[in-house]
Amino acid sequence: MSLDTKIPTRPPAAPGLALKAKPGALPRPTPERTAVVLTLLAIAGVSIYSLAKAEISLANMLGSIANAERFLARVGTVKFPPMAELLELTVLTLGLVLTGTLLAAVLSVPVAYLAAANTTPGRGFQAAGRFITVFTRAIPDVVFAMVFILVFSLGALPGILAIGLHSIGMISKLFADAIEQIDEGPRLAIRAAGGSKTQEFVGGVLPQVLPSWIATVLHRNDINLRGSVILGYVGVVGLGQDMSHAFKSLNYSLGMGIAIVMFILCVAMELVSGAIRKVLLGHTSAAGRTSKRAAARRAARAATPLTANSARPWTPARIRNLIWGWGAVAVAAAGVWVCDIKWMDLIEVWPKLPAIMVQFWPPNFGSYDFATMASAMGKTLAIALAAVILSLVFSLLLGSFAARNVAPTNAVRTGSRLALVIIRGVPEVILAIMLIVVTGLGSQAGIIALAFGGVGLLGKLIADSLEEVQTGPQKALTATGATRLQTYTASTLPQGARAIIGHSFYLLDTNIRAATILGIVGGGGIGYYLLNAGQGSNYQLVTSIVLMILVTVLAVEGLAMWVRKVLR
Amino acid sequence: MEQVNKFSGHAIRATNVVKVFGDKAALKGVDLAIEPGEMVVLLGLSGSGKSTFLRHVDGLETPTSGTLNVLDQDLTTLSGSQMRKLRAKVGFVFQQFELVPSLSALENVLTGALSTLRGPRLGLATYPRRLRVKALETLDQVGLLELAYERADTLSGGQQQRVAIARALMQEPEILLADEPVASLDPESSRIVMSLIREIARERNLTVLCSLHQVDLALSWADRIIGLREGAVVLDTPTAGLGRAEVMEIYGKVAVDTQGHSAASAAPATAVAEPQRAAALAYSGAANS
Numbered sequence: 001m002s003l004d005t006k007i008p009t010r011p012p013a014a015p016g017l018a019l020k021a022k023p024g025a026l027p028r029p030t031p032e033r034t035a036v037v038l039t040l041l042a043i044a045g046v047s048i049y050s051l052a053k054a055e056i057s058l059a060n061m062l063g064s065i066a067n068a069e070r071f072l073a074r075v076g077t078v079k080f081p082p083m084a085e086l087l088e089l090t091v092l093t094l095g096l097v098l099t100g101t102l103l104a105a106v107l108s109v110p111v112a113y114l115a116a117a118n119t120t121p122g123r124g125f126q127a128a129g130r131f132i133t134v135f136t137r138a139i140p141d142v143v144f145a146m147v148f149i150l151v152f153s154l155g156a157l158p159g160i161l162a163i164g165l166h167s168i169g170m171i172s173k174l175f176a177d178a179i180e181q182i183d184e185g186p187r188l189a190i191r192a193a194g195g196s197k198t199q200e201f202v203g204g205v206l207p208q209v210l211p212s213w214i215a216t217v218l219h220r221n222d223i224n225l226r227g228s229v230i231l232g233y234v235g236v237v238g239l240g241q242d243m244s245h246a247f248k249s250l251n252y253s254l255g256m257g258i259a260i261v262m263f264i265l266c267v268a269m270e271l272v273s274g275a276i277r278k279v280l281l282g283h284t285s286a287a288g289r290t291s292k293r294a295a296a297r298r299a300a301r302a303a304t305p306l307t308a309n310s311a312r313p314w315t316p317a318r319i320r321n322l323i324w325g326w327g328a329v330a331v332a333a334a335g336v337w338v339c340d341i342k343w344m345d346l347i348e349v350w351p352k353l354p355a356i357m358v359q360f361w362p363p364n365f366g367s368y369d370f371a372t373m374a375s376a377m378g379k380t381l382a383i384a385l386a387a388v389i390l391s392l393v394f395s396l397l398l399g400s401f402a403a404r405n406v407a408p409t410n411a412v413r414t415g416s417r418l419a420l421v422i423i424r425g426v427p428e429v430i431l432a433i434m435l436i437v438v439t440g441l442g443s444q445a446g447i448i449a450l451a452f453g454g455v456g457l458l459g460k461l462i463a464d465s466l467e468e469v470q471t472g473p474q475k476a477l478t479a480t481g482a483t484r485l486q487t488y489t490a491s492t493l494p495q496g497a498r499a500i501i502g503h504s505f506y507l508l509d510t511n512i513r514a515a516t517i518l519g520i521v522g523g524g525g526i527g528y529y530l531l532n533a534g535q536g537s538n539y540q541l542v543t544s545i546v547l548m549i550l551v552t553v554l555a556v557e558g559l560a561m562w563v564r565k566v567l568r
Numbered sequence: 569m570e571q572v573n574k575f576s577g578h579a580i581r582a583t584n585v586v587k588v589f590g591d592k593a594a595l596k597g598v599d600l601a602i603e604p605g606e607m608v609v610l611l612g613l614s615g616s617g618k619s620t621f622l623r624h625v626d627g628l629e630t631p632t633s634g635t636l637n638v639l640d641q642d643l644t645t646l647s648g649s650q651m652r653k654l655r656a657k658v659g660f661v662f663q664q665f666e667l668v669p670s671l672s673a674l675e676n677v678l679t680g681a682l683s684t685l686r687g688p689r690l691g692l693a694t695y696p697r698r699l700r701v702k703a704l705e706t707l708d709q710v711g712l713l714e715l716a717y718e719r720a721d722t723l724s725g726g727q728q729q730r731v732a733i734a735r736a737l738m739q740e741p742e743i744l745l746a747d748e749p750v751a752s753l754d755p756e757s758s759r760i761v762m763s764l765i766r767e768i769a770r771e772r773n774l775t776v777l778c779s780l781h782q783v784d785l786a787l788s789w790a791d792r793i794i795g796l797r798e799g800a801v802v803l804d805t806p807t808a809g810l811g812r813a814e815v816m817e818i819y820g821k822v823a824v825d826t827q828g829h830s831a832a833s834a835a836p837a838t839a840v841a842e843p844q845r846a847a848a849l850a851y852s853g854a855a856n857s
Binding site: 183185186188189190191192193194195196198199201202203204206207208210211312313315318 | 735
């Protein structure tokens with residue numbers, strides 16, 4: 001077993017340095033650290049510049065209130081599709097998203113096994129696993145959907161496959177992270193007892209990672225549900241498609257109605273999966289609460305000792321697990337069933353595939369030149385950056401108030417958490433569409449929509465990170481008579497800073513793809529060209545654009561990895 | 569392989585076993601032989617190479633040089649599946665128990681029988697009934713039948729170690745290796761666990777090789793003591809009929825730090841690390857209870 005020893009180590013700190021330096025002088029930073037700090041400052045500078053250039057001003061917004069009034073007049077009363085149709089569409093959307101997420105989860109297991117440093121069979125396999133992770137994450141699900149709609153007859157299959165393939169990126173990454181964090185002991189014990197490699201994995205690794213894996217899948221399912229709106233724009237069936245038709249035919253009241261349904265679905269899903277995750281991950285605390293009852297049960301059982309042949313007792317935990325387990329199976333089966341998948345398509349598609357793939361090669365820029373496309377890509381990047389800096393400011397505020405160890409009262413914490421859930425529930429695309437109607441086409445709407453959605457994600461991550469910091473220093477500072485704010489800035493925030501930088505890069509990574517997608521609905525940037533190229537059957541241009549996105553995402557990812565490694 | 573019970577040689581025989589990690593030698597030519605049915609303690613401070621040697625005996629490490637025969641098989645020549653078959657005959661009890669926290673005690677015990685099964689298993693129902701009954705009987709033997717269906721992470725340290733012993737017994741081993749089995753336990757649990765190992769080993773006529781760092785515990789428990797220091801055997805003596813002078817000699821040779829011996833300065837890291845670790849373990853033990 002070759003355990004990966006590539007744990008990045010702290011640059012060797014010269015032990016005598018602190019002694020030699022003048023009293024009161026700050027320790028001299030290493031050149032690499034300086035480079036990272038300068039890079040971060042440069043990124044922040046570019047972000048602020050992008051934000052300034054987008055000219056988001058209150059006056060501007062107020063000026064467009066007339067637009068909003070006209071829009072609202074157009075909407076008039078919100079209309080919903082007929083009940084039966086609405087129900088059918090809702091069920092279909094949910095089923096499609098669920099099936100796609102499940103597909104991704106299943107495919108992610110082998111990818112994560114290869115990519116995780118402690119389970120991979122070798123360096124080559126690990127590189128292959130990581131490549132699949134990065135590649136599937138970098139290609140937007142819309143692009144997958146465009147391709148699969150070409151390949152398959154219409155129906156749920158293109159949507160399922162698009163969600164399924166794109167989600168592998170995030171799910172397998174988090175699966176692999178979970179595998180790398182396990183306690184190796186139980187696995188070693190199974191090896192010591194003569195177990196095989198598969199037995200080691202299933203018996204020693206799987207039980208440890210399962211709760212975190214399920215939480216990951218649920219989290220991704222929420223994201224996919226929000227993302228399903230945009231899939232409708234490129235022709236995947238469901239609520240998103242009907243909404244896009246409504247808006248395109250200027251039937252705003254119907255469009256708004258569907259948007260509201262979508263919003264409610266997203267928030268409901270977020271709440272449900274949040275509750276399930278809490279049960280799963282907080283299992284030990286639940287065990288602690290019922291320990292009195294458990295003790296009584298044990299005492300009763302000790303009084304009537306088990307014989308070697310007695311059956312497993314029906315404890316509340318066993319009944320609960322059974323209900324959850326079969327419930328999950330039933331939901332998954334129902335999800336697949338409502339999609340009404342044309343399984344034959346999966347077989348019939350193979351002969352057609354080469355002819356379709358050929359249309360995507362070689363990449364070229366069609367009637368545009370490289371400069372146009374590069375500037376469009378730059379615009380998308382600028383939107384993403386501006387949104388990150390905007391999100392960061394508001395997330396620090398809201399996220400701090402949502403952290404248990406920062407919030408002044410429990411009510412403030414609960415309120416902030418709830419606000420974050422609601423913000424997260426709003427599909428960015430719907431927000432962007434409405435903003436575009438109000439403020440007109442362009443990057444302004446995109447930035448605001450992304451920044452708003454970003455607060456939901458980043459705020460939650462910041463709150464979680466702040467809650468994870470060591471509470472000792474906080475107590476110590478409070479004991480010295482420091483104020484709440486002083487404690488926060490001197491102890492809580494510095495401890496969480498590295499995590500916050502990491503999360504911001506994650507948001508940037510997400511935003512680049514999201515900004516692309518917003519371009520599709522009119523938010524400016526490369527997405528606009530992507531949609532045009534797809535609809536105009538200019539598939540070689542699609543390939544070029546995808547490659548550009550890929551390079552940009554990989555560059556950001558590399559930068560983030562470097563920053564994280566140095567700041568460690 | 570069927571005539572293993574009739575094998576004539578040593579249960580474990582090491583000849584000049586050397587193990588080098590990076591540029592640090594953990595074992596510097598260990599020579600020892602253990603007869604079937606013997607109960608031997610490997611005595612030494614942390615860092616003396618006890619754990620490393622035990623892991624070699626179960627094939628979890630490969631020697632850099634030297635030969636190691638276990639149950640008459642040369643470990644360095646075994647293929648993957650032959651190694652798994654040998655490991656099945658050698659039970660291993662770890663200092664930190666190493667149970668899967670989210671599985672029940674019973675399922676953890678059942679994982680000891682994985683080498684007799686084909687393919688992976690997850691969930692009690694995936695194990696044959698015959699094995700489930702046997703696992704319950706084994707749990708009964710370590711006195712934990714009534715906790716069979718409790719999650720492993722809800723048990724106390726001593727209980728977890730007894731489950732781990734049951735897991736090792738599930739293999740029907742011929743040799744039982746125990747790496748500091750009581751270092752993480754309170755004195756009362758330690759006493760229960762050590763006497764349990766001794767009872768079961770006598771009953772099943774097991775060969776036991778157990779590493780410890782407490783001289784008094786080793787003296788009261790073992791048939792024979794092998795002392796390790798800095799990766800080499802410095803002592804090999806039966807415990808029966810030891811006089812005071814010989815006991816003091818054991819302290820002097822193995823537990824250098826208690827003697828203020830000049831050699832103590834040669835390994836300051838181990839001497840300092842030991843009390844710290846003991847304190848940390850005592851703390852975690854208190855937090856668990």
